Amino acid sequence: MGCKKKVVLSGNQAIARGFYEGGGKVAASYPGSPTVEILESMKEYEEIYSEFSTNEKVALEVAMGASLYGSRAMASMKHVGMNIAADPLMTFSQTPINGGFVLVSGSDPGMASSQNEQDNRIFGKFANMGILAPGSSQEAKDFMKFALDISEEFEAPILIDISSRTCHSRGIVELDDRVEKEPSGFEIDQEKYCMLPPNTYKAQYFMRKRLEKLRQYAYDMPINTLEEVDGSDTLIITSGLMYYNLKELNLPVSIYKLGMVYPISTRKVRELGERYEKIIVLEETMPFIENELKRKGIECEGKRYFPFTKELHIEDIEEGLFNAGVVRERRLTRVEPMDTVSRPPMFCAGCPHRPIFDILKKSKVKVIGDIGCYSMAVLPAFEAAHTNISMGASVGMIKGMNKAMRQNNDDEPIAAVIGDGTFFHSGLPGFVNLLHQADEEDNMTLIVLDNRTTAMTGGQPNASSGRYNVDDDMDASIKEILNAMGIKNVIEVDQFDYNKTREIINGELKKKGLSVIIATRPCALRYKIKEPYFYVDPEICIGCRSCVRTNCPPIRMKKYEGIDKLKSSIDPDVCVGCSVCAQVCPVNAIKRSK
Known part of the structure; x- marks a missing residue:
């Protein structure tokens, strides 16, 4: 026999390949670093149905349904996603597994792209799951296949806990052919799959016995x-x-x-x-x-x-x-990082979030933030969002803060922001809850940043993407959904009409009651939007830096020949023609090119 084909894969790609080789049928996920690429890599395997679900809970449930039918199934998410998926997980892990079921959790030691560092091995134990920990791309592929096998053998859900560095690093992987595993179908057995007392009482003993069998198998398990x-x-x-x-x-x-x-x-x-x-x-x-x-x-x-x-x-x-006394002599010298200029992440050129946060910063309003690209509004130079906790939290938090302020006779207006992906992920229940014990003296302004994509994790589609992109099959209208809930004061704005948007936001902030503003411009990066670029006429520019303060990457101050004072300039190769800088210029020194 000839040598097997070897390729270079990231850990994420290897997880996807292992699922394919192991006869996987259904894979679901919600995008979040470091595991986004797992589902992205599934697209090349026609034998697998894959989707980015509305949130991690739904992704887990999609995989659960496939597994109950007897198909090999997988759900993947970043570590904090398991918090969202915990409700069905903690009960599903009581049932016998029909088709092999694997949950992949991408951990993030050091919090390179996360708000916390929770160790989901503890979560896996809490859920009575077997836990595998690959450390290379080859192991990521092999462990996925192994997990599917032992999941079926022991009727147990298996957690693969993979670190961000293993997800993203690349290594040589030896490929194998796909082994087909035909689903057995779903047979009605309420004692096994209906988790109500007294069935749940029996399920506890089943879980305990299942884990003990896994422990015995671990004695000479081949991956140990x-x-x-x-x-x-x-x-x-x-x-x-x-x-x-x-x-x-x-x-x-x-x-x-x-x-x-x-x-x-x-x-x-x-x-x-x-x-x-x-x-x-x-x-x-x-x-x-x-x-x-x-x-x-x-x-x-x-x-x-x-x-x-x-x-x-x-x-x-x-x-x-x-x-610990194991190493007698240290050979490595720790290299201290160089003292360099800080370069925090920033909004892309033409990002539709920028004018919103420029307006909010100038309004000096307190802003309850949320998770998404717009989280960068916390950072310099905007510093225009003042909390950042978890996905969807801004909606509940603004209500709680508003009620506390009212009790304290504080009638200062407050605002909250949430993206469209997060709106569908976990914002909807919070918006419904705004109607509970609503008071006309409340003063809450919520801004939904509807850029028609899940932008921060690479531009995956969400439920509103089809309203801009015909290739996406969901075109839910956030305004119609909010109106159907009973929220009547919903205003859609084009934030690139800067002056009108500023007038609407500042006007709603002054009003009593509940206001929702939907900013409708799509993500320039995801949809590759580029209009004719803008340029600065240095003879007109007064060097006031109003354009610079919008913090758009192409704009900087520079020295023009024959002019002593620094004037604004725009890099035409980076500018996408959003026009915000031209609208904030007080002397009309910024003009669109032909």
Whole structure:
């Protein structure tokens, strides 16, 4: 037989490939870094139905339905997405699995693109799931296939916990052919699938027995590997990416690498521990493996030597093992970052969010923020959003703050912003709740930033995308939905008509009652919108920087030949012709090119 084909894949692409090779049928997700590319990569596999669902809860439910029918199914999401999906997950994990079911959670040690650093291994244990932790692209592919197999063998949902660095790093992967797994169909069995008492009472014992079988299987599970070094008095227990970082140090120590981090065969670890003077657990974020072993009476150390937060790089591992007495001499020098000019993320050229936040900043109103591209309004130079907690939170928070203000005789207006993707994800219940105990003396202005895409994660479609792009099949009208709820004061604006939008926003802020403003311009980047560019006439420009303060990337101050004072300029290669800068110029020095 010839050699198998090898390709270079990211961890995310490898997860998708593993699902394909393992006979996967249905995959659902909600876009969020670091796992967006998993579902994006599914598009090349015609045998798989895949979708970006409205939110993570719905994505999980889509995969649940397919699994109950007997099809191999997968849901993927970033780590905080499991919070949204927790309600169905915590009950579904009580039922037997029919078709193999895998939930992929993308963790984010160091919070490179997340609002927190929660360790979903704890969540997986809470939900009584088996948990696998791949550390390379090859493992990501192999572990997905393995997870589908053991999910069906043990009738258990399996969690794959994969770190952001493993998701995005690339490695050589050996490809295999797809193995078809025909669905068995859904057979009615209310005791198994209707989670009401007394069925749930029986389900608890089923879960316990299922986990114990998995624990016994873990004793010599093929993805748990032992590398013993003669003369080593230390056993390091680790998993995932931490194994590969540890191997970079080339230390003369024995390593037990866990492919499945829950449940752990404590019998195996106890037997190994008898051969070593000390056991050290190497893991990022929470001391999950360490606590599992200590709970079973196995002496070990871990977080005593390693940080409880951030990514653990090779230097961190060497330093921790030096403090533990395993490394005798440190060889690595920690390189301190250079003192450079800060370059925070910013809105793209022509971003339709920019004029909204320029107006809000100038209005000096308190703004309840939300999660999306518009989260960048928190950062310099806007600093025009004043809270940022979780998706959809702005709608409930503005109501709670308004009611508290009213109790305190504070009638200051407040505003909240929410994007269209987040509106459909988790904003709808909050908007309905605004009608509960509404008072005409309330003063709340909510701005829905409807750019017709889920922009921050790469421009995936959402329920309003079809109103601009005929290639998308959902064209829900946010205004019609809000009107149908009973919210009558809903105004649509074109935020690139800057002066009119400013007049409407400031007018609604002064009004009592509930106001909703929908800003309707689509994402310039997603839809590649480019109009004739603008330029500055330096002879007219007075150098007031009004245009610069809109914080659009093409605009900067520069020195013109023959003119002493710095004047504004616009890079024509970057400008997309949105016209906001021209509208804020007090002397009409900014003009559109032909």
